[in-house]
Amino acid sequence: xxxxxxxxxxxxxxxxxxxxxxxxxxxxxxxxxxxxxxxxxxxxxxxxxxxxxxxxxxxxxxxxxxxxxxxxxxxxxxxxxxxxxxxxxxxxxxxxxxxxxxxxxxxxxxxxxxxxxxxxxxxxxxxxxxxxxxxxxxxxxxxxxxxxxxxxxxxxxxxxxxxxxxxxxxxxxxxxxxxxxxxxxxxxxxxxxxxxxxxxxxxxxxxxxxxxxxxxxxxxxxxxxxxxxxxxxxxxxxxxxxxxxxxxxxxxxxxxxxxxxxxxxxxxxxxxxxxxxxxxxxxxxxxxxxxxxxxxxxxxxxxxxxxxxxxxxxxxxxxxxxxxxxxxxxxxxxxxxxxxxxxxxxxxxxxxxxxxxxxxxxxxxxxxxxxxxxxxxxxxxxxxxxxxxxxxxxxxxxxxxxxxxxxxxxxxxxxxxxxxxxxxxxxxxxxxxxxxxxxxxxxxxxxxxxxxxxxxxxxxxxxxxxxx
Numbered sequence: 001x002x003x004x005x006x007x008x009x010x011x012x013x014x015x016x017x018x019x020x021x022x023x024x025x026x027x028x029x030x031x032x033x034x035x036x037x038x039x040x041x042x043x044x045x046x047x048x049x050x051x052x053x054x055x056x057x058x059x060x061x062x063x064x065x066x067x068x069x070x071x072x073x074x075x076x077x078x079x080x081x082x083x084x085x086x087x088x089x090x091x092x093x094x095x096x097x098x099x100x101x102x103x104x105x106x107x108x109x110x111x112x113x114x115x116x117x118x119x120x121x122x123x124x125x126x127x128x129x130x131x132x133x134x135x136x137x138x139x140x141x142x143x144x145x146x147x148x149x150x151x152x153x154x155x156x157x158x159x160x161x162x163x164x165x166x167x168x169x170x171x172x173x174x175x176x177x178x179x180x181x182x183x184x185x186x187x188x189x190x191x192x193x194x195x196x197x198x199x200x201x202x203x204x205x206x207x208x209x210x211x212x213x214x215x216x217x218x219x220x221x222x223x224x225x226x227x228x229x230x231x232x233x234x235x236x237x238x239x240x241x242x243x244x245x246x247x248x249x250x251x252x253x254x255x256x257x258x259x260x261x262x263x264x265x266x267x268x269x270x271x272x273x274x275x276x277x278x279x280x281x282x283x284x285x286x287x288x289x290x291x292x293x294x295x296x297x298x299x300x301x302x303x304x305x306x307x308x309x310x311x312x313x314x315x316x317x318x319x320x321x322x323x324x325x326x327x328x329x330x331x332x333x334x335x336x337x338x339x340x341x342x343x344x345x346x347x348x349x350x351x352x353x354x355x356x357x358x359x360x361x362x363x364x365x366x367x368x369x370x371x372x373x374x375x376x377x378x379x380x381x382x383x384x385x386x387x388x389x390x391x392x393x394x395x396x397x398x399x400x401x402x403x404x405x406x407x408x409x410x411x412x413x414x415x416x417x418x419x420x421x422x423x424x425x426x427x428x429x430x431x432x433x434x435x436x437x438x439x440x441x442x443x444x445x446x447x448x449x450x451x452x453x454x455x456x457x458x459x460x461x462x463x464x465x466x467x468x
Contacts, residue, residue: 007107016107019067026068030075037086039077040418046077079421084439084446085453088423090233090261090287092438094295101350102295105343112341114319115330121343122330125151128349132286133302135266137279148306149286150335151345152299155260158285160189161301161337162256163225165283167193168311169254170223177201177216178227179208179239183258186227206235206427210243217251224253230275231262234425234434235387236394238262241277249280257281260299262392264291267360271368274391282308288348290438291364291393298344309334366440367393374435374447383455387432396425396432399458404431410458420453 005015039046053073063069080086082093110118112125133147141147152158163186166174176190181203190198199220201212208228217224226248228239241257248255257278263286265271266278278284281304288298303309313334315322320331333339352360371390378386378397387396398407407424411433414420423434433454 008109012107022068023071026071027075030072030078031080033072033076034078034080034418036418037083037421038079038415038418040416042416049073050077082439082441083421084442085420085450087435087437087439087442087450088421090290090436090438092290092293093441094289095293095351095355097354098294098347098351101347105346108343110343112332112335112343113339114332118332118343121345122332124349125335125343125345128345128352129300131352132300132348136263136284136286136302137304145305145307147302147304148309149300149302150309151341151348152301152336153297154289154299155183155258155285155287156185156188157337158260158287158299158301159183159185159227159256159258160192162227162283162285163189163193163195164337165303165308165311166223166225166254166256167195169308174223174225174254175199175220176225176227177213177220177253179203179213179229181206181208181232181234181237181239182227182229183233183260186258206232206237208239208244210240210247213244214247214250217247217253222252224251225256226253227256227258228281230257230259230265230278231392233261234394234427235396236261236390236392236436238274238391241275241280245277245280255281256283256285258285260285260287261290263287264360264364265392267291267357268364268368269361270365279304288351291367292348292351292360293363293438293440294347294351298348312337363440367437367442370437370440370442370447371395371435373444374437374450377447377451381451384451387427393437395435395437396427397435398430398432399454402458406458406461407431407433409461410454413457413461414453417457419457420450422450422454 006012007016050073053069081091110121112118112121115122129149129151133149137147150161152161163176175196176186176198178186178198179201187198199216201216202209213226226244228241228244230238230241245255259275259278262275263284265274283304284302286300286302288294288300289296292298316333320333325331371393374395375386375390378384378395383400384397385400399410408431411422411424414422423436425432425434435450
């Protein structure tokens with residue numbers, strides 16, 4: 001057997017072209033075979049089809065048809081976020097331009113743990129990280145204390161880093177204070193870092209209550225880290241950031257804002273005012289694989305004062321020897337807790353430069369508009385109940401008069417059918433169906449079709465229950 005070709009080097013592009021044709025054709029055929037947003041049949045049926053396609057994972061002799069076979073099966077068995085009826089989670093359909101750029105990152109395979117593995121990528125990361133930090137904190141700062149950001153794998157890593165930096169800034173001890181609406185990754189980060197159990201502040205309307213926060217901060221000994229949310233995962237709600245920031249300032253508490261979802265509103269002239277107060281935070285989490293339409297992963301942790309990042313400095317002689325650093329080779333280890341890191345920054349840079357703020361803002365405006373349209377459609381339908389006007393692009397609704405068991409059963413039936421992918425959220429003591437609209441190509445007809453499917457599936461379930 002001849003030596004397989006490589007993806008980079010002089011022969012790399014030539015070797016990739018026929019393989020890309022194969023992969024793209026298999027993607028197309030697999031998508032057509034699926035026929036909907038999700039493979040039909042439920043977990044057991046999907047698993048059986050995948051086992052059949054894979055066969056022996058590590059055979060004695062290779063199969064030249066494996067790329068086509070496995071990519072076809074992968075696509076046929078996928079939940080496709082580009083399908084307009086796939087709307088359960090903060091799982092965006094990636095832009096073609098970002099995905100194409102990601103191919104270059106995979107082919108060249110830089111690793112951002114030392115300059116000699118990623119000469120251009122390391123500089124590109126610094127440029128993009130600084131630009132996105134300025135987008136959050138504004139342009140005018142003292143160079144020594146200017147904001148900065150780190151590229152992460154997403155909100156979970158960013159939130160963990162935020163707690164770590166807060167702990168180190170306060171000499172190794174800090175207490176997390178967060179709302180009942182906070183993302184689960186914050187409590188897990190506190191556990192992972194050996195911090196005390198978080199103090200959870202009530203969020204009776206789905207957002208952190210400033211008066212309740214003030215009461216908690218008045219009685220807790222410091223140092224304290226308050227975590228607010230700009231875009232909850234259940235309803236996309238945004239905490240009252242200016243009021244929370246004022247309470248933190250009054251009590252000397254550090255502020256972190258988890259804007260993994262809502263941070264994308266920054267790109268929209270129409271919606272960015274919803275994030276007033278974001279720039280007061282010491283740290284901010286942002287995910288561009290949500291309202292940024294990037295392939296996973298594309299997270300960010302922004303810091304108001306870059307000096308906070310000194311806590312991450314680390315020395316490994318084979319990667320950042322002191323004499324190499326003194327000679328001018330950039331030290332990259334302090335820009336992540338990870339060692340090997342792929343250049344996720346390339347797809348971000350290509351997207352930002354290609355679309356610009358106006359292009360990304362237009363996408364944000366489109367999905368927010370679709371959410372309002374869907375909410376209006378639900379509100380006007382006598383068979384459905386709307387939870388509330390959408391805050392960003394998430395809409396919660398339920399069949400009128402249905403029990404929680406029926407709501408859950410409708411969702412699972414749609415998943416098993418492969419016809420629609422909806423999420424679930426429990427608010428106000430009841431279970432709601434959740435539509436998270438991140439596809440800018442979704443249109444009014446798609447929204448009407450989604451509502452029709454839910455109504456039809458509920459009717460079928462009710463009829464089946466009645467006949468029994």
